[in-house]
Amino acid sequence: MRNFRKLIQLIVISGVLLVLNVSIAQEETPAYLDPLLDVEARIDDLLRRMTLEEKLGQMTLVEKNSITEGSVTTFYVGSILSGGGGYPAEENSPEAWANMVDGFQQAALDTRLSIPLIYGVDAVHGHNNLYGATIFPHNVGLGAGDNPELVQEIARITAVETIATGIYWNYAPVMAVPQDIRWGRTYEGFGEDTELVSRLSNAYLVGMQRGELGSPMSVLGTPKHYIGDGGTTWGTSIDRGNIDRGDTLVDEETLRAVHLPPYIEAMDNGAMSIMVSYSSWNGEPMHSNDYLVNDVLKGELGFEGFVVSDWGGLDLVANDYYDAVVMSINAGVDMNMVPFNYPLFIDTLNEAIENGDVTMERIDDAVRRILRAKFMMGLFENPFSDRTLFDRIGAPEHREIARQAVQESLVLLKNDNNALPIAADTDVIFVAGAGSDDIGYQSGGWTIEWMGRIGPVTEGNTILDGIEEHVSEDTEVYFNAFGRFNSVTDDDDNPIIADVGIVVLAEFPYAEWEGDDAFLEFIPEDVEMIQQMQERAEQVIVITLSGRPMIIANYLDQADAFVAAWLPGSEGSGVADVLFGEVPFTGRLPYTWPRTIEQIPFDFTTLPTEGCDAPLFPYGYGLTVEDSTSPWLTLAIECAAEAN
Ligand code: BGC
Ligand code: BGC
Numbered sequence: 001m002r003n004f005r006k007l008i009q010l011i012v013i014s015g016v017l018l019v020l021n022v023s024i025a026q027e028e029t030p031a032y033l034d035p036l037l038d039v040e041a042r043i044d045d046l047l048r049r050m051t052l053e054e055k056l057g058q059m060t061l062v063e064k065n066s067i068t069e070g071s072v073t074t075f076y077v078g079s080i081l082s083g084g085g086g087y088p089a090e091e092n093s094p095e096a097w098a099n100m101v102d103g104f105q106q107a108a109l110d111t112r113l114s115i116p117l118i119y120g121v122d123a124v125h126g127h128n129n130l131y132g133a134t135i136f137p138h139n140v141g142l143g144a145g146d147n148p149e150l151v152q153e154i155a156r157i158t159a160v161e162t163i164a165t166g167i168y169w170n171y172a173p174v175m176a177v178p179q180d181i182r183w184g185r186t187y188e189g190f191g192e193d194t195e196l197v198s199r200l201s202n203a204y205l206v207g208m209q210r211g212e213l214g215s216p217m218s219v220l221g222t223p224k225h226y227i228g229d230g231g232t233t234w235g236t237s238i239d240r241g242n243i244d245r246g247d248t249l250v251d252e253e254t255l256r257a258v259h260l261p262p263y264i265e266a267m268d269n270g271a272m273s274i275m276v277s278y279s280s281w282n283g284e285p286m287h288s289n290d291y292l293v294n295d296v297l298k299g300e301l302g303f304e305g306f307v308v309s310d311w312g313g314l315d316l317v318a319n320d321y322y323d324a325v326v327m328s329i330n331a332g333v334d335m336n337m338v339p340f341n342y343p344l345f346i347d348t349l350n351e352a353i354e355n356g357d358v359t360m361e362r363i364d365d366a367v368r369r370i371l372r373a374k375f376m377m378g379l380f381e382n383p384f385s386d387r388t389l390f391d392r393i394g395a396p397e398h399r400e401i402a403r404q405a406v407q408e409s410l411v412l413l414k415n416d417n418n419a420l421p422i423a424a425d426t427d428v429i430f431v432a433g434a435g436s437d438d439i440g441y442q443s444g445g446w447t448i449e450w451m452g453r454i455g456p457v458t459e460g461n462t463i464l465d466g467i468e469e470h471v472s473e474d475t476e477v478y479f480n481a482f483g484r485f486n487s488v489t490d491d492d493d494n495p496i497i498a499d500v501g502i503v504v505l506a507e508f509p510y511a512e513w514e515g516d517d518a519f520l521e522f523i524p525e526d527v528e529m530i531q532q533m534q535e536r537a538e539q540v541i542v543i544t545l546s547g548r549p550m551i552i553a554n555y556l557d558q559a560d561a562f563v564a565a566w567l568p569g570s571e572g573s574g575v576a577d578v579l580f581g582e583v584p585f586t587g588r589l590p591y592t593w594p595r596t597i598e599q600i601p602f603d604f605t606t607l608p609t610e611g612c613d614a615p616l617f618p619y620g621y622g623l624t625v626e627d628s629t630s631p632w633l634t635l636a637i638e639c640a641a642e643a644n
Contacts, residue, residue: 032380033114039375043368049113052353052360055367056346058115059329061308063339064100065089069107075346076111078370079169079335080104081120082129083311084450084511092131092448094165094393098385101166105383116383118220118374120169124188124446125569126154126402127161127393132459134161134398135443135570139174139200140547141409143190143590144566144622148203150405155207157398159219164393166385168219168377171275173204175223175262176230180601181591183243184515187444187547187567189230191590192604193619198262205269213272214378223266225277225310227292228259232279234518234601239316241513245278255281264301272305272373276333278313288317288324293332306334306369313337325349326357334366394459399571406574411564412585413593413617415628419539419560421581422500425472430498430537432483432529435506435545437464442545444567445511452509458570463504463543466576483529485536501537502579503529503559506545519597520550530558543575549593553616554643556636564589581625588622595639612639 031037032046057076064080071077080101088096101119108117127133136142136154155173162170177197178189190200201223210218232246239245248255263274276293277286286292287309297303309328314336318324325348328336338345352358374380392398412420422429435441439462440454448457464479471477478488483503488496505522521527522544533540540559544550547567556562564587565575577583592607594600595616608614617632 035378035381039372042375043371046113046115046371047364047368050367052350052363054111054113054115055363056349058367058370059335059349059363060342060345061120061335061337061339062342064104066340067342069103072104072107072117073110075342076115077108077117077342078115079118079120081337081339083339084122084446085129085448086121087129087131087448094130094132094390095387097130097165098387102384105166109383115371116374116379118169118377118379119167120171120222121162121167122171122446123158123162123167124172124174126158127165127167128447130161130165130393131448132394134394134402135447135458135460136402137405137409137569138187138444138547138567139190140187140590141566141568142200142405143196144411144564144587145405145408146196146200146588146590147408148199150401150408151200151203152207153401154405155204155221156210156217157401159208159210159217160389161393161398162219163217163386164389168379169222169273170208170219171222171224172208173201173221173223174225175201175266176225177258177262178230178591179258179604180232180234180243181548181594182234182517182520182600183230183232184241184510184512184517185229185244186591192592193590194258194261196590198265201262202265202269205266205271209270213270213373213376218377220273220373220377221271222273222275222308223263223271224275225279225286226263226274226297226307227277227286228255228281229277229279231255231259237513237516238280241516242518243516244513247280247283249282263297267301267303271303272376273308274303274305275308275310276313278310278316285317287313287333288327288331290331298332304369305373306366307332308335309333309337311337311339322348322352326352329358329362329366334369399460402569403571403574403577406568406571407577407583409566409568409587410575410578410585411587411589411621412623412625412628413562413564413621414556414559414633415561415623415625417539417560418625419500419541420563420579420625422541422579424470424475424580426475426499428496428498429467429471429475429477430485430488430501430533431464431467431477431479431504432481432502432533433504433506433526434481435463436502436504436543437462437479437481438506439570439572440509441506442567442572443569444507444509444547445515447509451511451514454509460570460572462572463565463575466573467502467579469573470576470580470582482525483532495536498537499539501533501540502543503533503540504543504545505550507547507550510547515547520548520594520600522550527555530555534558541579549589549591551594551597553595553636553640556616557640585622585624588620589617590619592619593617593621595636612642
């Protein structure tokens with residue numbers, strides 16, 4: 001009896017506690033804010049509470065210059081981005097960045113349901129819009145290095161530097177498998193080989209997300225651009241350039257074999273945001289490709305995250321904006337990178353729902369996917385910048401890793417007469433070419449500005465700095481951007497002959513379609529410096545700074561050594577580490593190097609390996625200073641002679 005009464009008491013007490021609990025939960029902390037609850041339960045709870053307006057806000061991604069904090073609150077905007085060059089208007093400093101991003105975040109948290117926004121950037125080779133951040137080699141260089149552990153580390157460092165400024169979303173890695181190096185985005189890809197791209201882009205994704213979203217220092221990665229961005233045909237661009245945003249004219253088997261594998265692997269690595277490509281597949285824009293987005297990506301591959309459009313990419317799928325919105329959202333695009341006129345997008349989508357052209361089920365699915373990523377990231381718990389990390393931005397230990405990446409990226413194409421390594425106690429060295437002492441040239445596009453910029457665009461060191469670091473006290477190093485060394489004479493006014501002459505040939509920085517190039521030639525004035533250098537130096541070493549292989553076959557014989565250095569980023573001195581033999585050459589070509597522009601595009605299935613129709617250097621080519629003989633070099637000389 002006593003026991004029974006006790007039992008009743010217990011039941012009553014726990015009942016009261018339960019009721020209390022529930023009411024506390026309802027009035028003070030809604031279930032979706034409980035980090036201990038399962039993510040799907042949190043989504044269910046939050047979705048139930050959301051109005052249509054709030055849902056449409058989640059699907060809207062706005063460029064930061066097109067919106068005020070006040071409008072973020074009014075329109076329930078769920079995400080903001082900085083495009084290329086999107087640093088704060090006042091000042092390009094960590095503090096100004098953190099203030100800008102946190103300011104927008106606070107505006108989102110000021111809404112009724114306090115759903116945090118997600119702020120995105122293209123941190124494609126470090127936090128590259130931020131002055132003073134560590135700038136890593138562009139992916140082409142990492143492809144040459146082919147060191148997945150290092151790529152993972154680079155992504156981890158990049159995440160630390162973006163988190164310092166409040167950014168937990170990165171539009172990287174690029175998973176393109178570029179098949180035609182005339183494409184302006186070739187350098188954003190790791191290489192022409194699917195396995196190489198898969199391996200390195202996924203290493204990057206794992207590093208960026210720290211293996212699991214929500215882990216400390218993890219940032220949401222965005223494999224892009226799904227799918228076939230690297231497979232477009234020259235001359236098929238719809239709105240800009242020649243090949244960028246063009247049409248990938250291949251059958252499904254080829255599309256799947258060449259371009260899909262990196263994404264399949266990304267599913268296993270927890271990808272939760274994927275950017276859809278501007279390009280088309282056999283005439284059908286990817287932004288309205290129901291089959292490849294809905295059926296293949298979300299269906300077959302089981303992608304549970306959200307699909308984000310590219311910058312205004314939705315607008316391109318139909319002439320009429322209403323049609324474009326309907327087609328794109330129904331094809332599976334969950335979030336629209338608008339980027340400017342967001343009230344128009346919201347109104348149009350609203351209208352489409354009223355007309356029954358887009359169902360509420362589709363809207364709920366899109367919002368569910370976006371919220372899933374936000375919950376998994378821990379954004380509801382940690383929405384703001386971590387300013388204690390400011391001193392890690394561009395920190396020496398970060399730059400050290402970037403420098404290692406530069407060292408590993410260099411590909412030795414030719415080395416006659418033991419021109420390399422250069423002895424530290426060389427008497428006189430001439431260094432020619434603007435790119436040899438210019439952080440902007442060596443960093444390329446997507447560096448502070450969208451297109452990049454020549455000059456001291458950010459902090460770092462140049463190839464020339466590195467050379468000066470390595471030489472002995474008695475070595476005289478002369479630099480001239482135009483290769484003019486007439487004034488370097490001895491006491492009798494006779495020209496001094498340098499022991500070593502270094503010529504740097506550089507592509508002018510570019511991004512996207514601005515880099516589409518039908519010729520792939522360095523400017524003639526720069527190329528002439530090689531011959532001029534022959535007259536002024538015992539040995540001539542050419543270093544190329546470029547986003548891709550360039551046409552060099554007819555002057556390959558004019559220099560003793562040739563080194564492809566790609567776009568090394570802020571730590572140019574890493575180039576000198578290898579030139580002076582402190583570190584060996586280990587890089588290998590991530591792209592087949594053409595002999596003539598007529599060879600492009602390559603048909604990789606029937607690529608000749610002999611005779612002058614063969615490429616200049618094959619995929620994977622790369623010499624060492626110990627073994628610098630190669631039949632490819634012999635053939636190069638023969639074919640050049642034949643052509644002249
Ligand atoms: C590019 C994307 C980039 C986006 C935002 C687009 O033009 O194609 O790669 O993420 O802009 O900057
Ligand atoms: C932005 C880039 C974007 C491009 C697309 C530029 O104005 O800064 O981020 O990729 O437009 O057209």
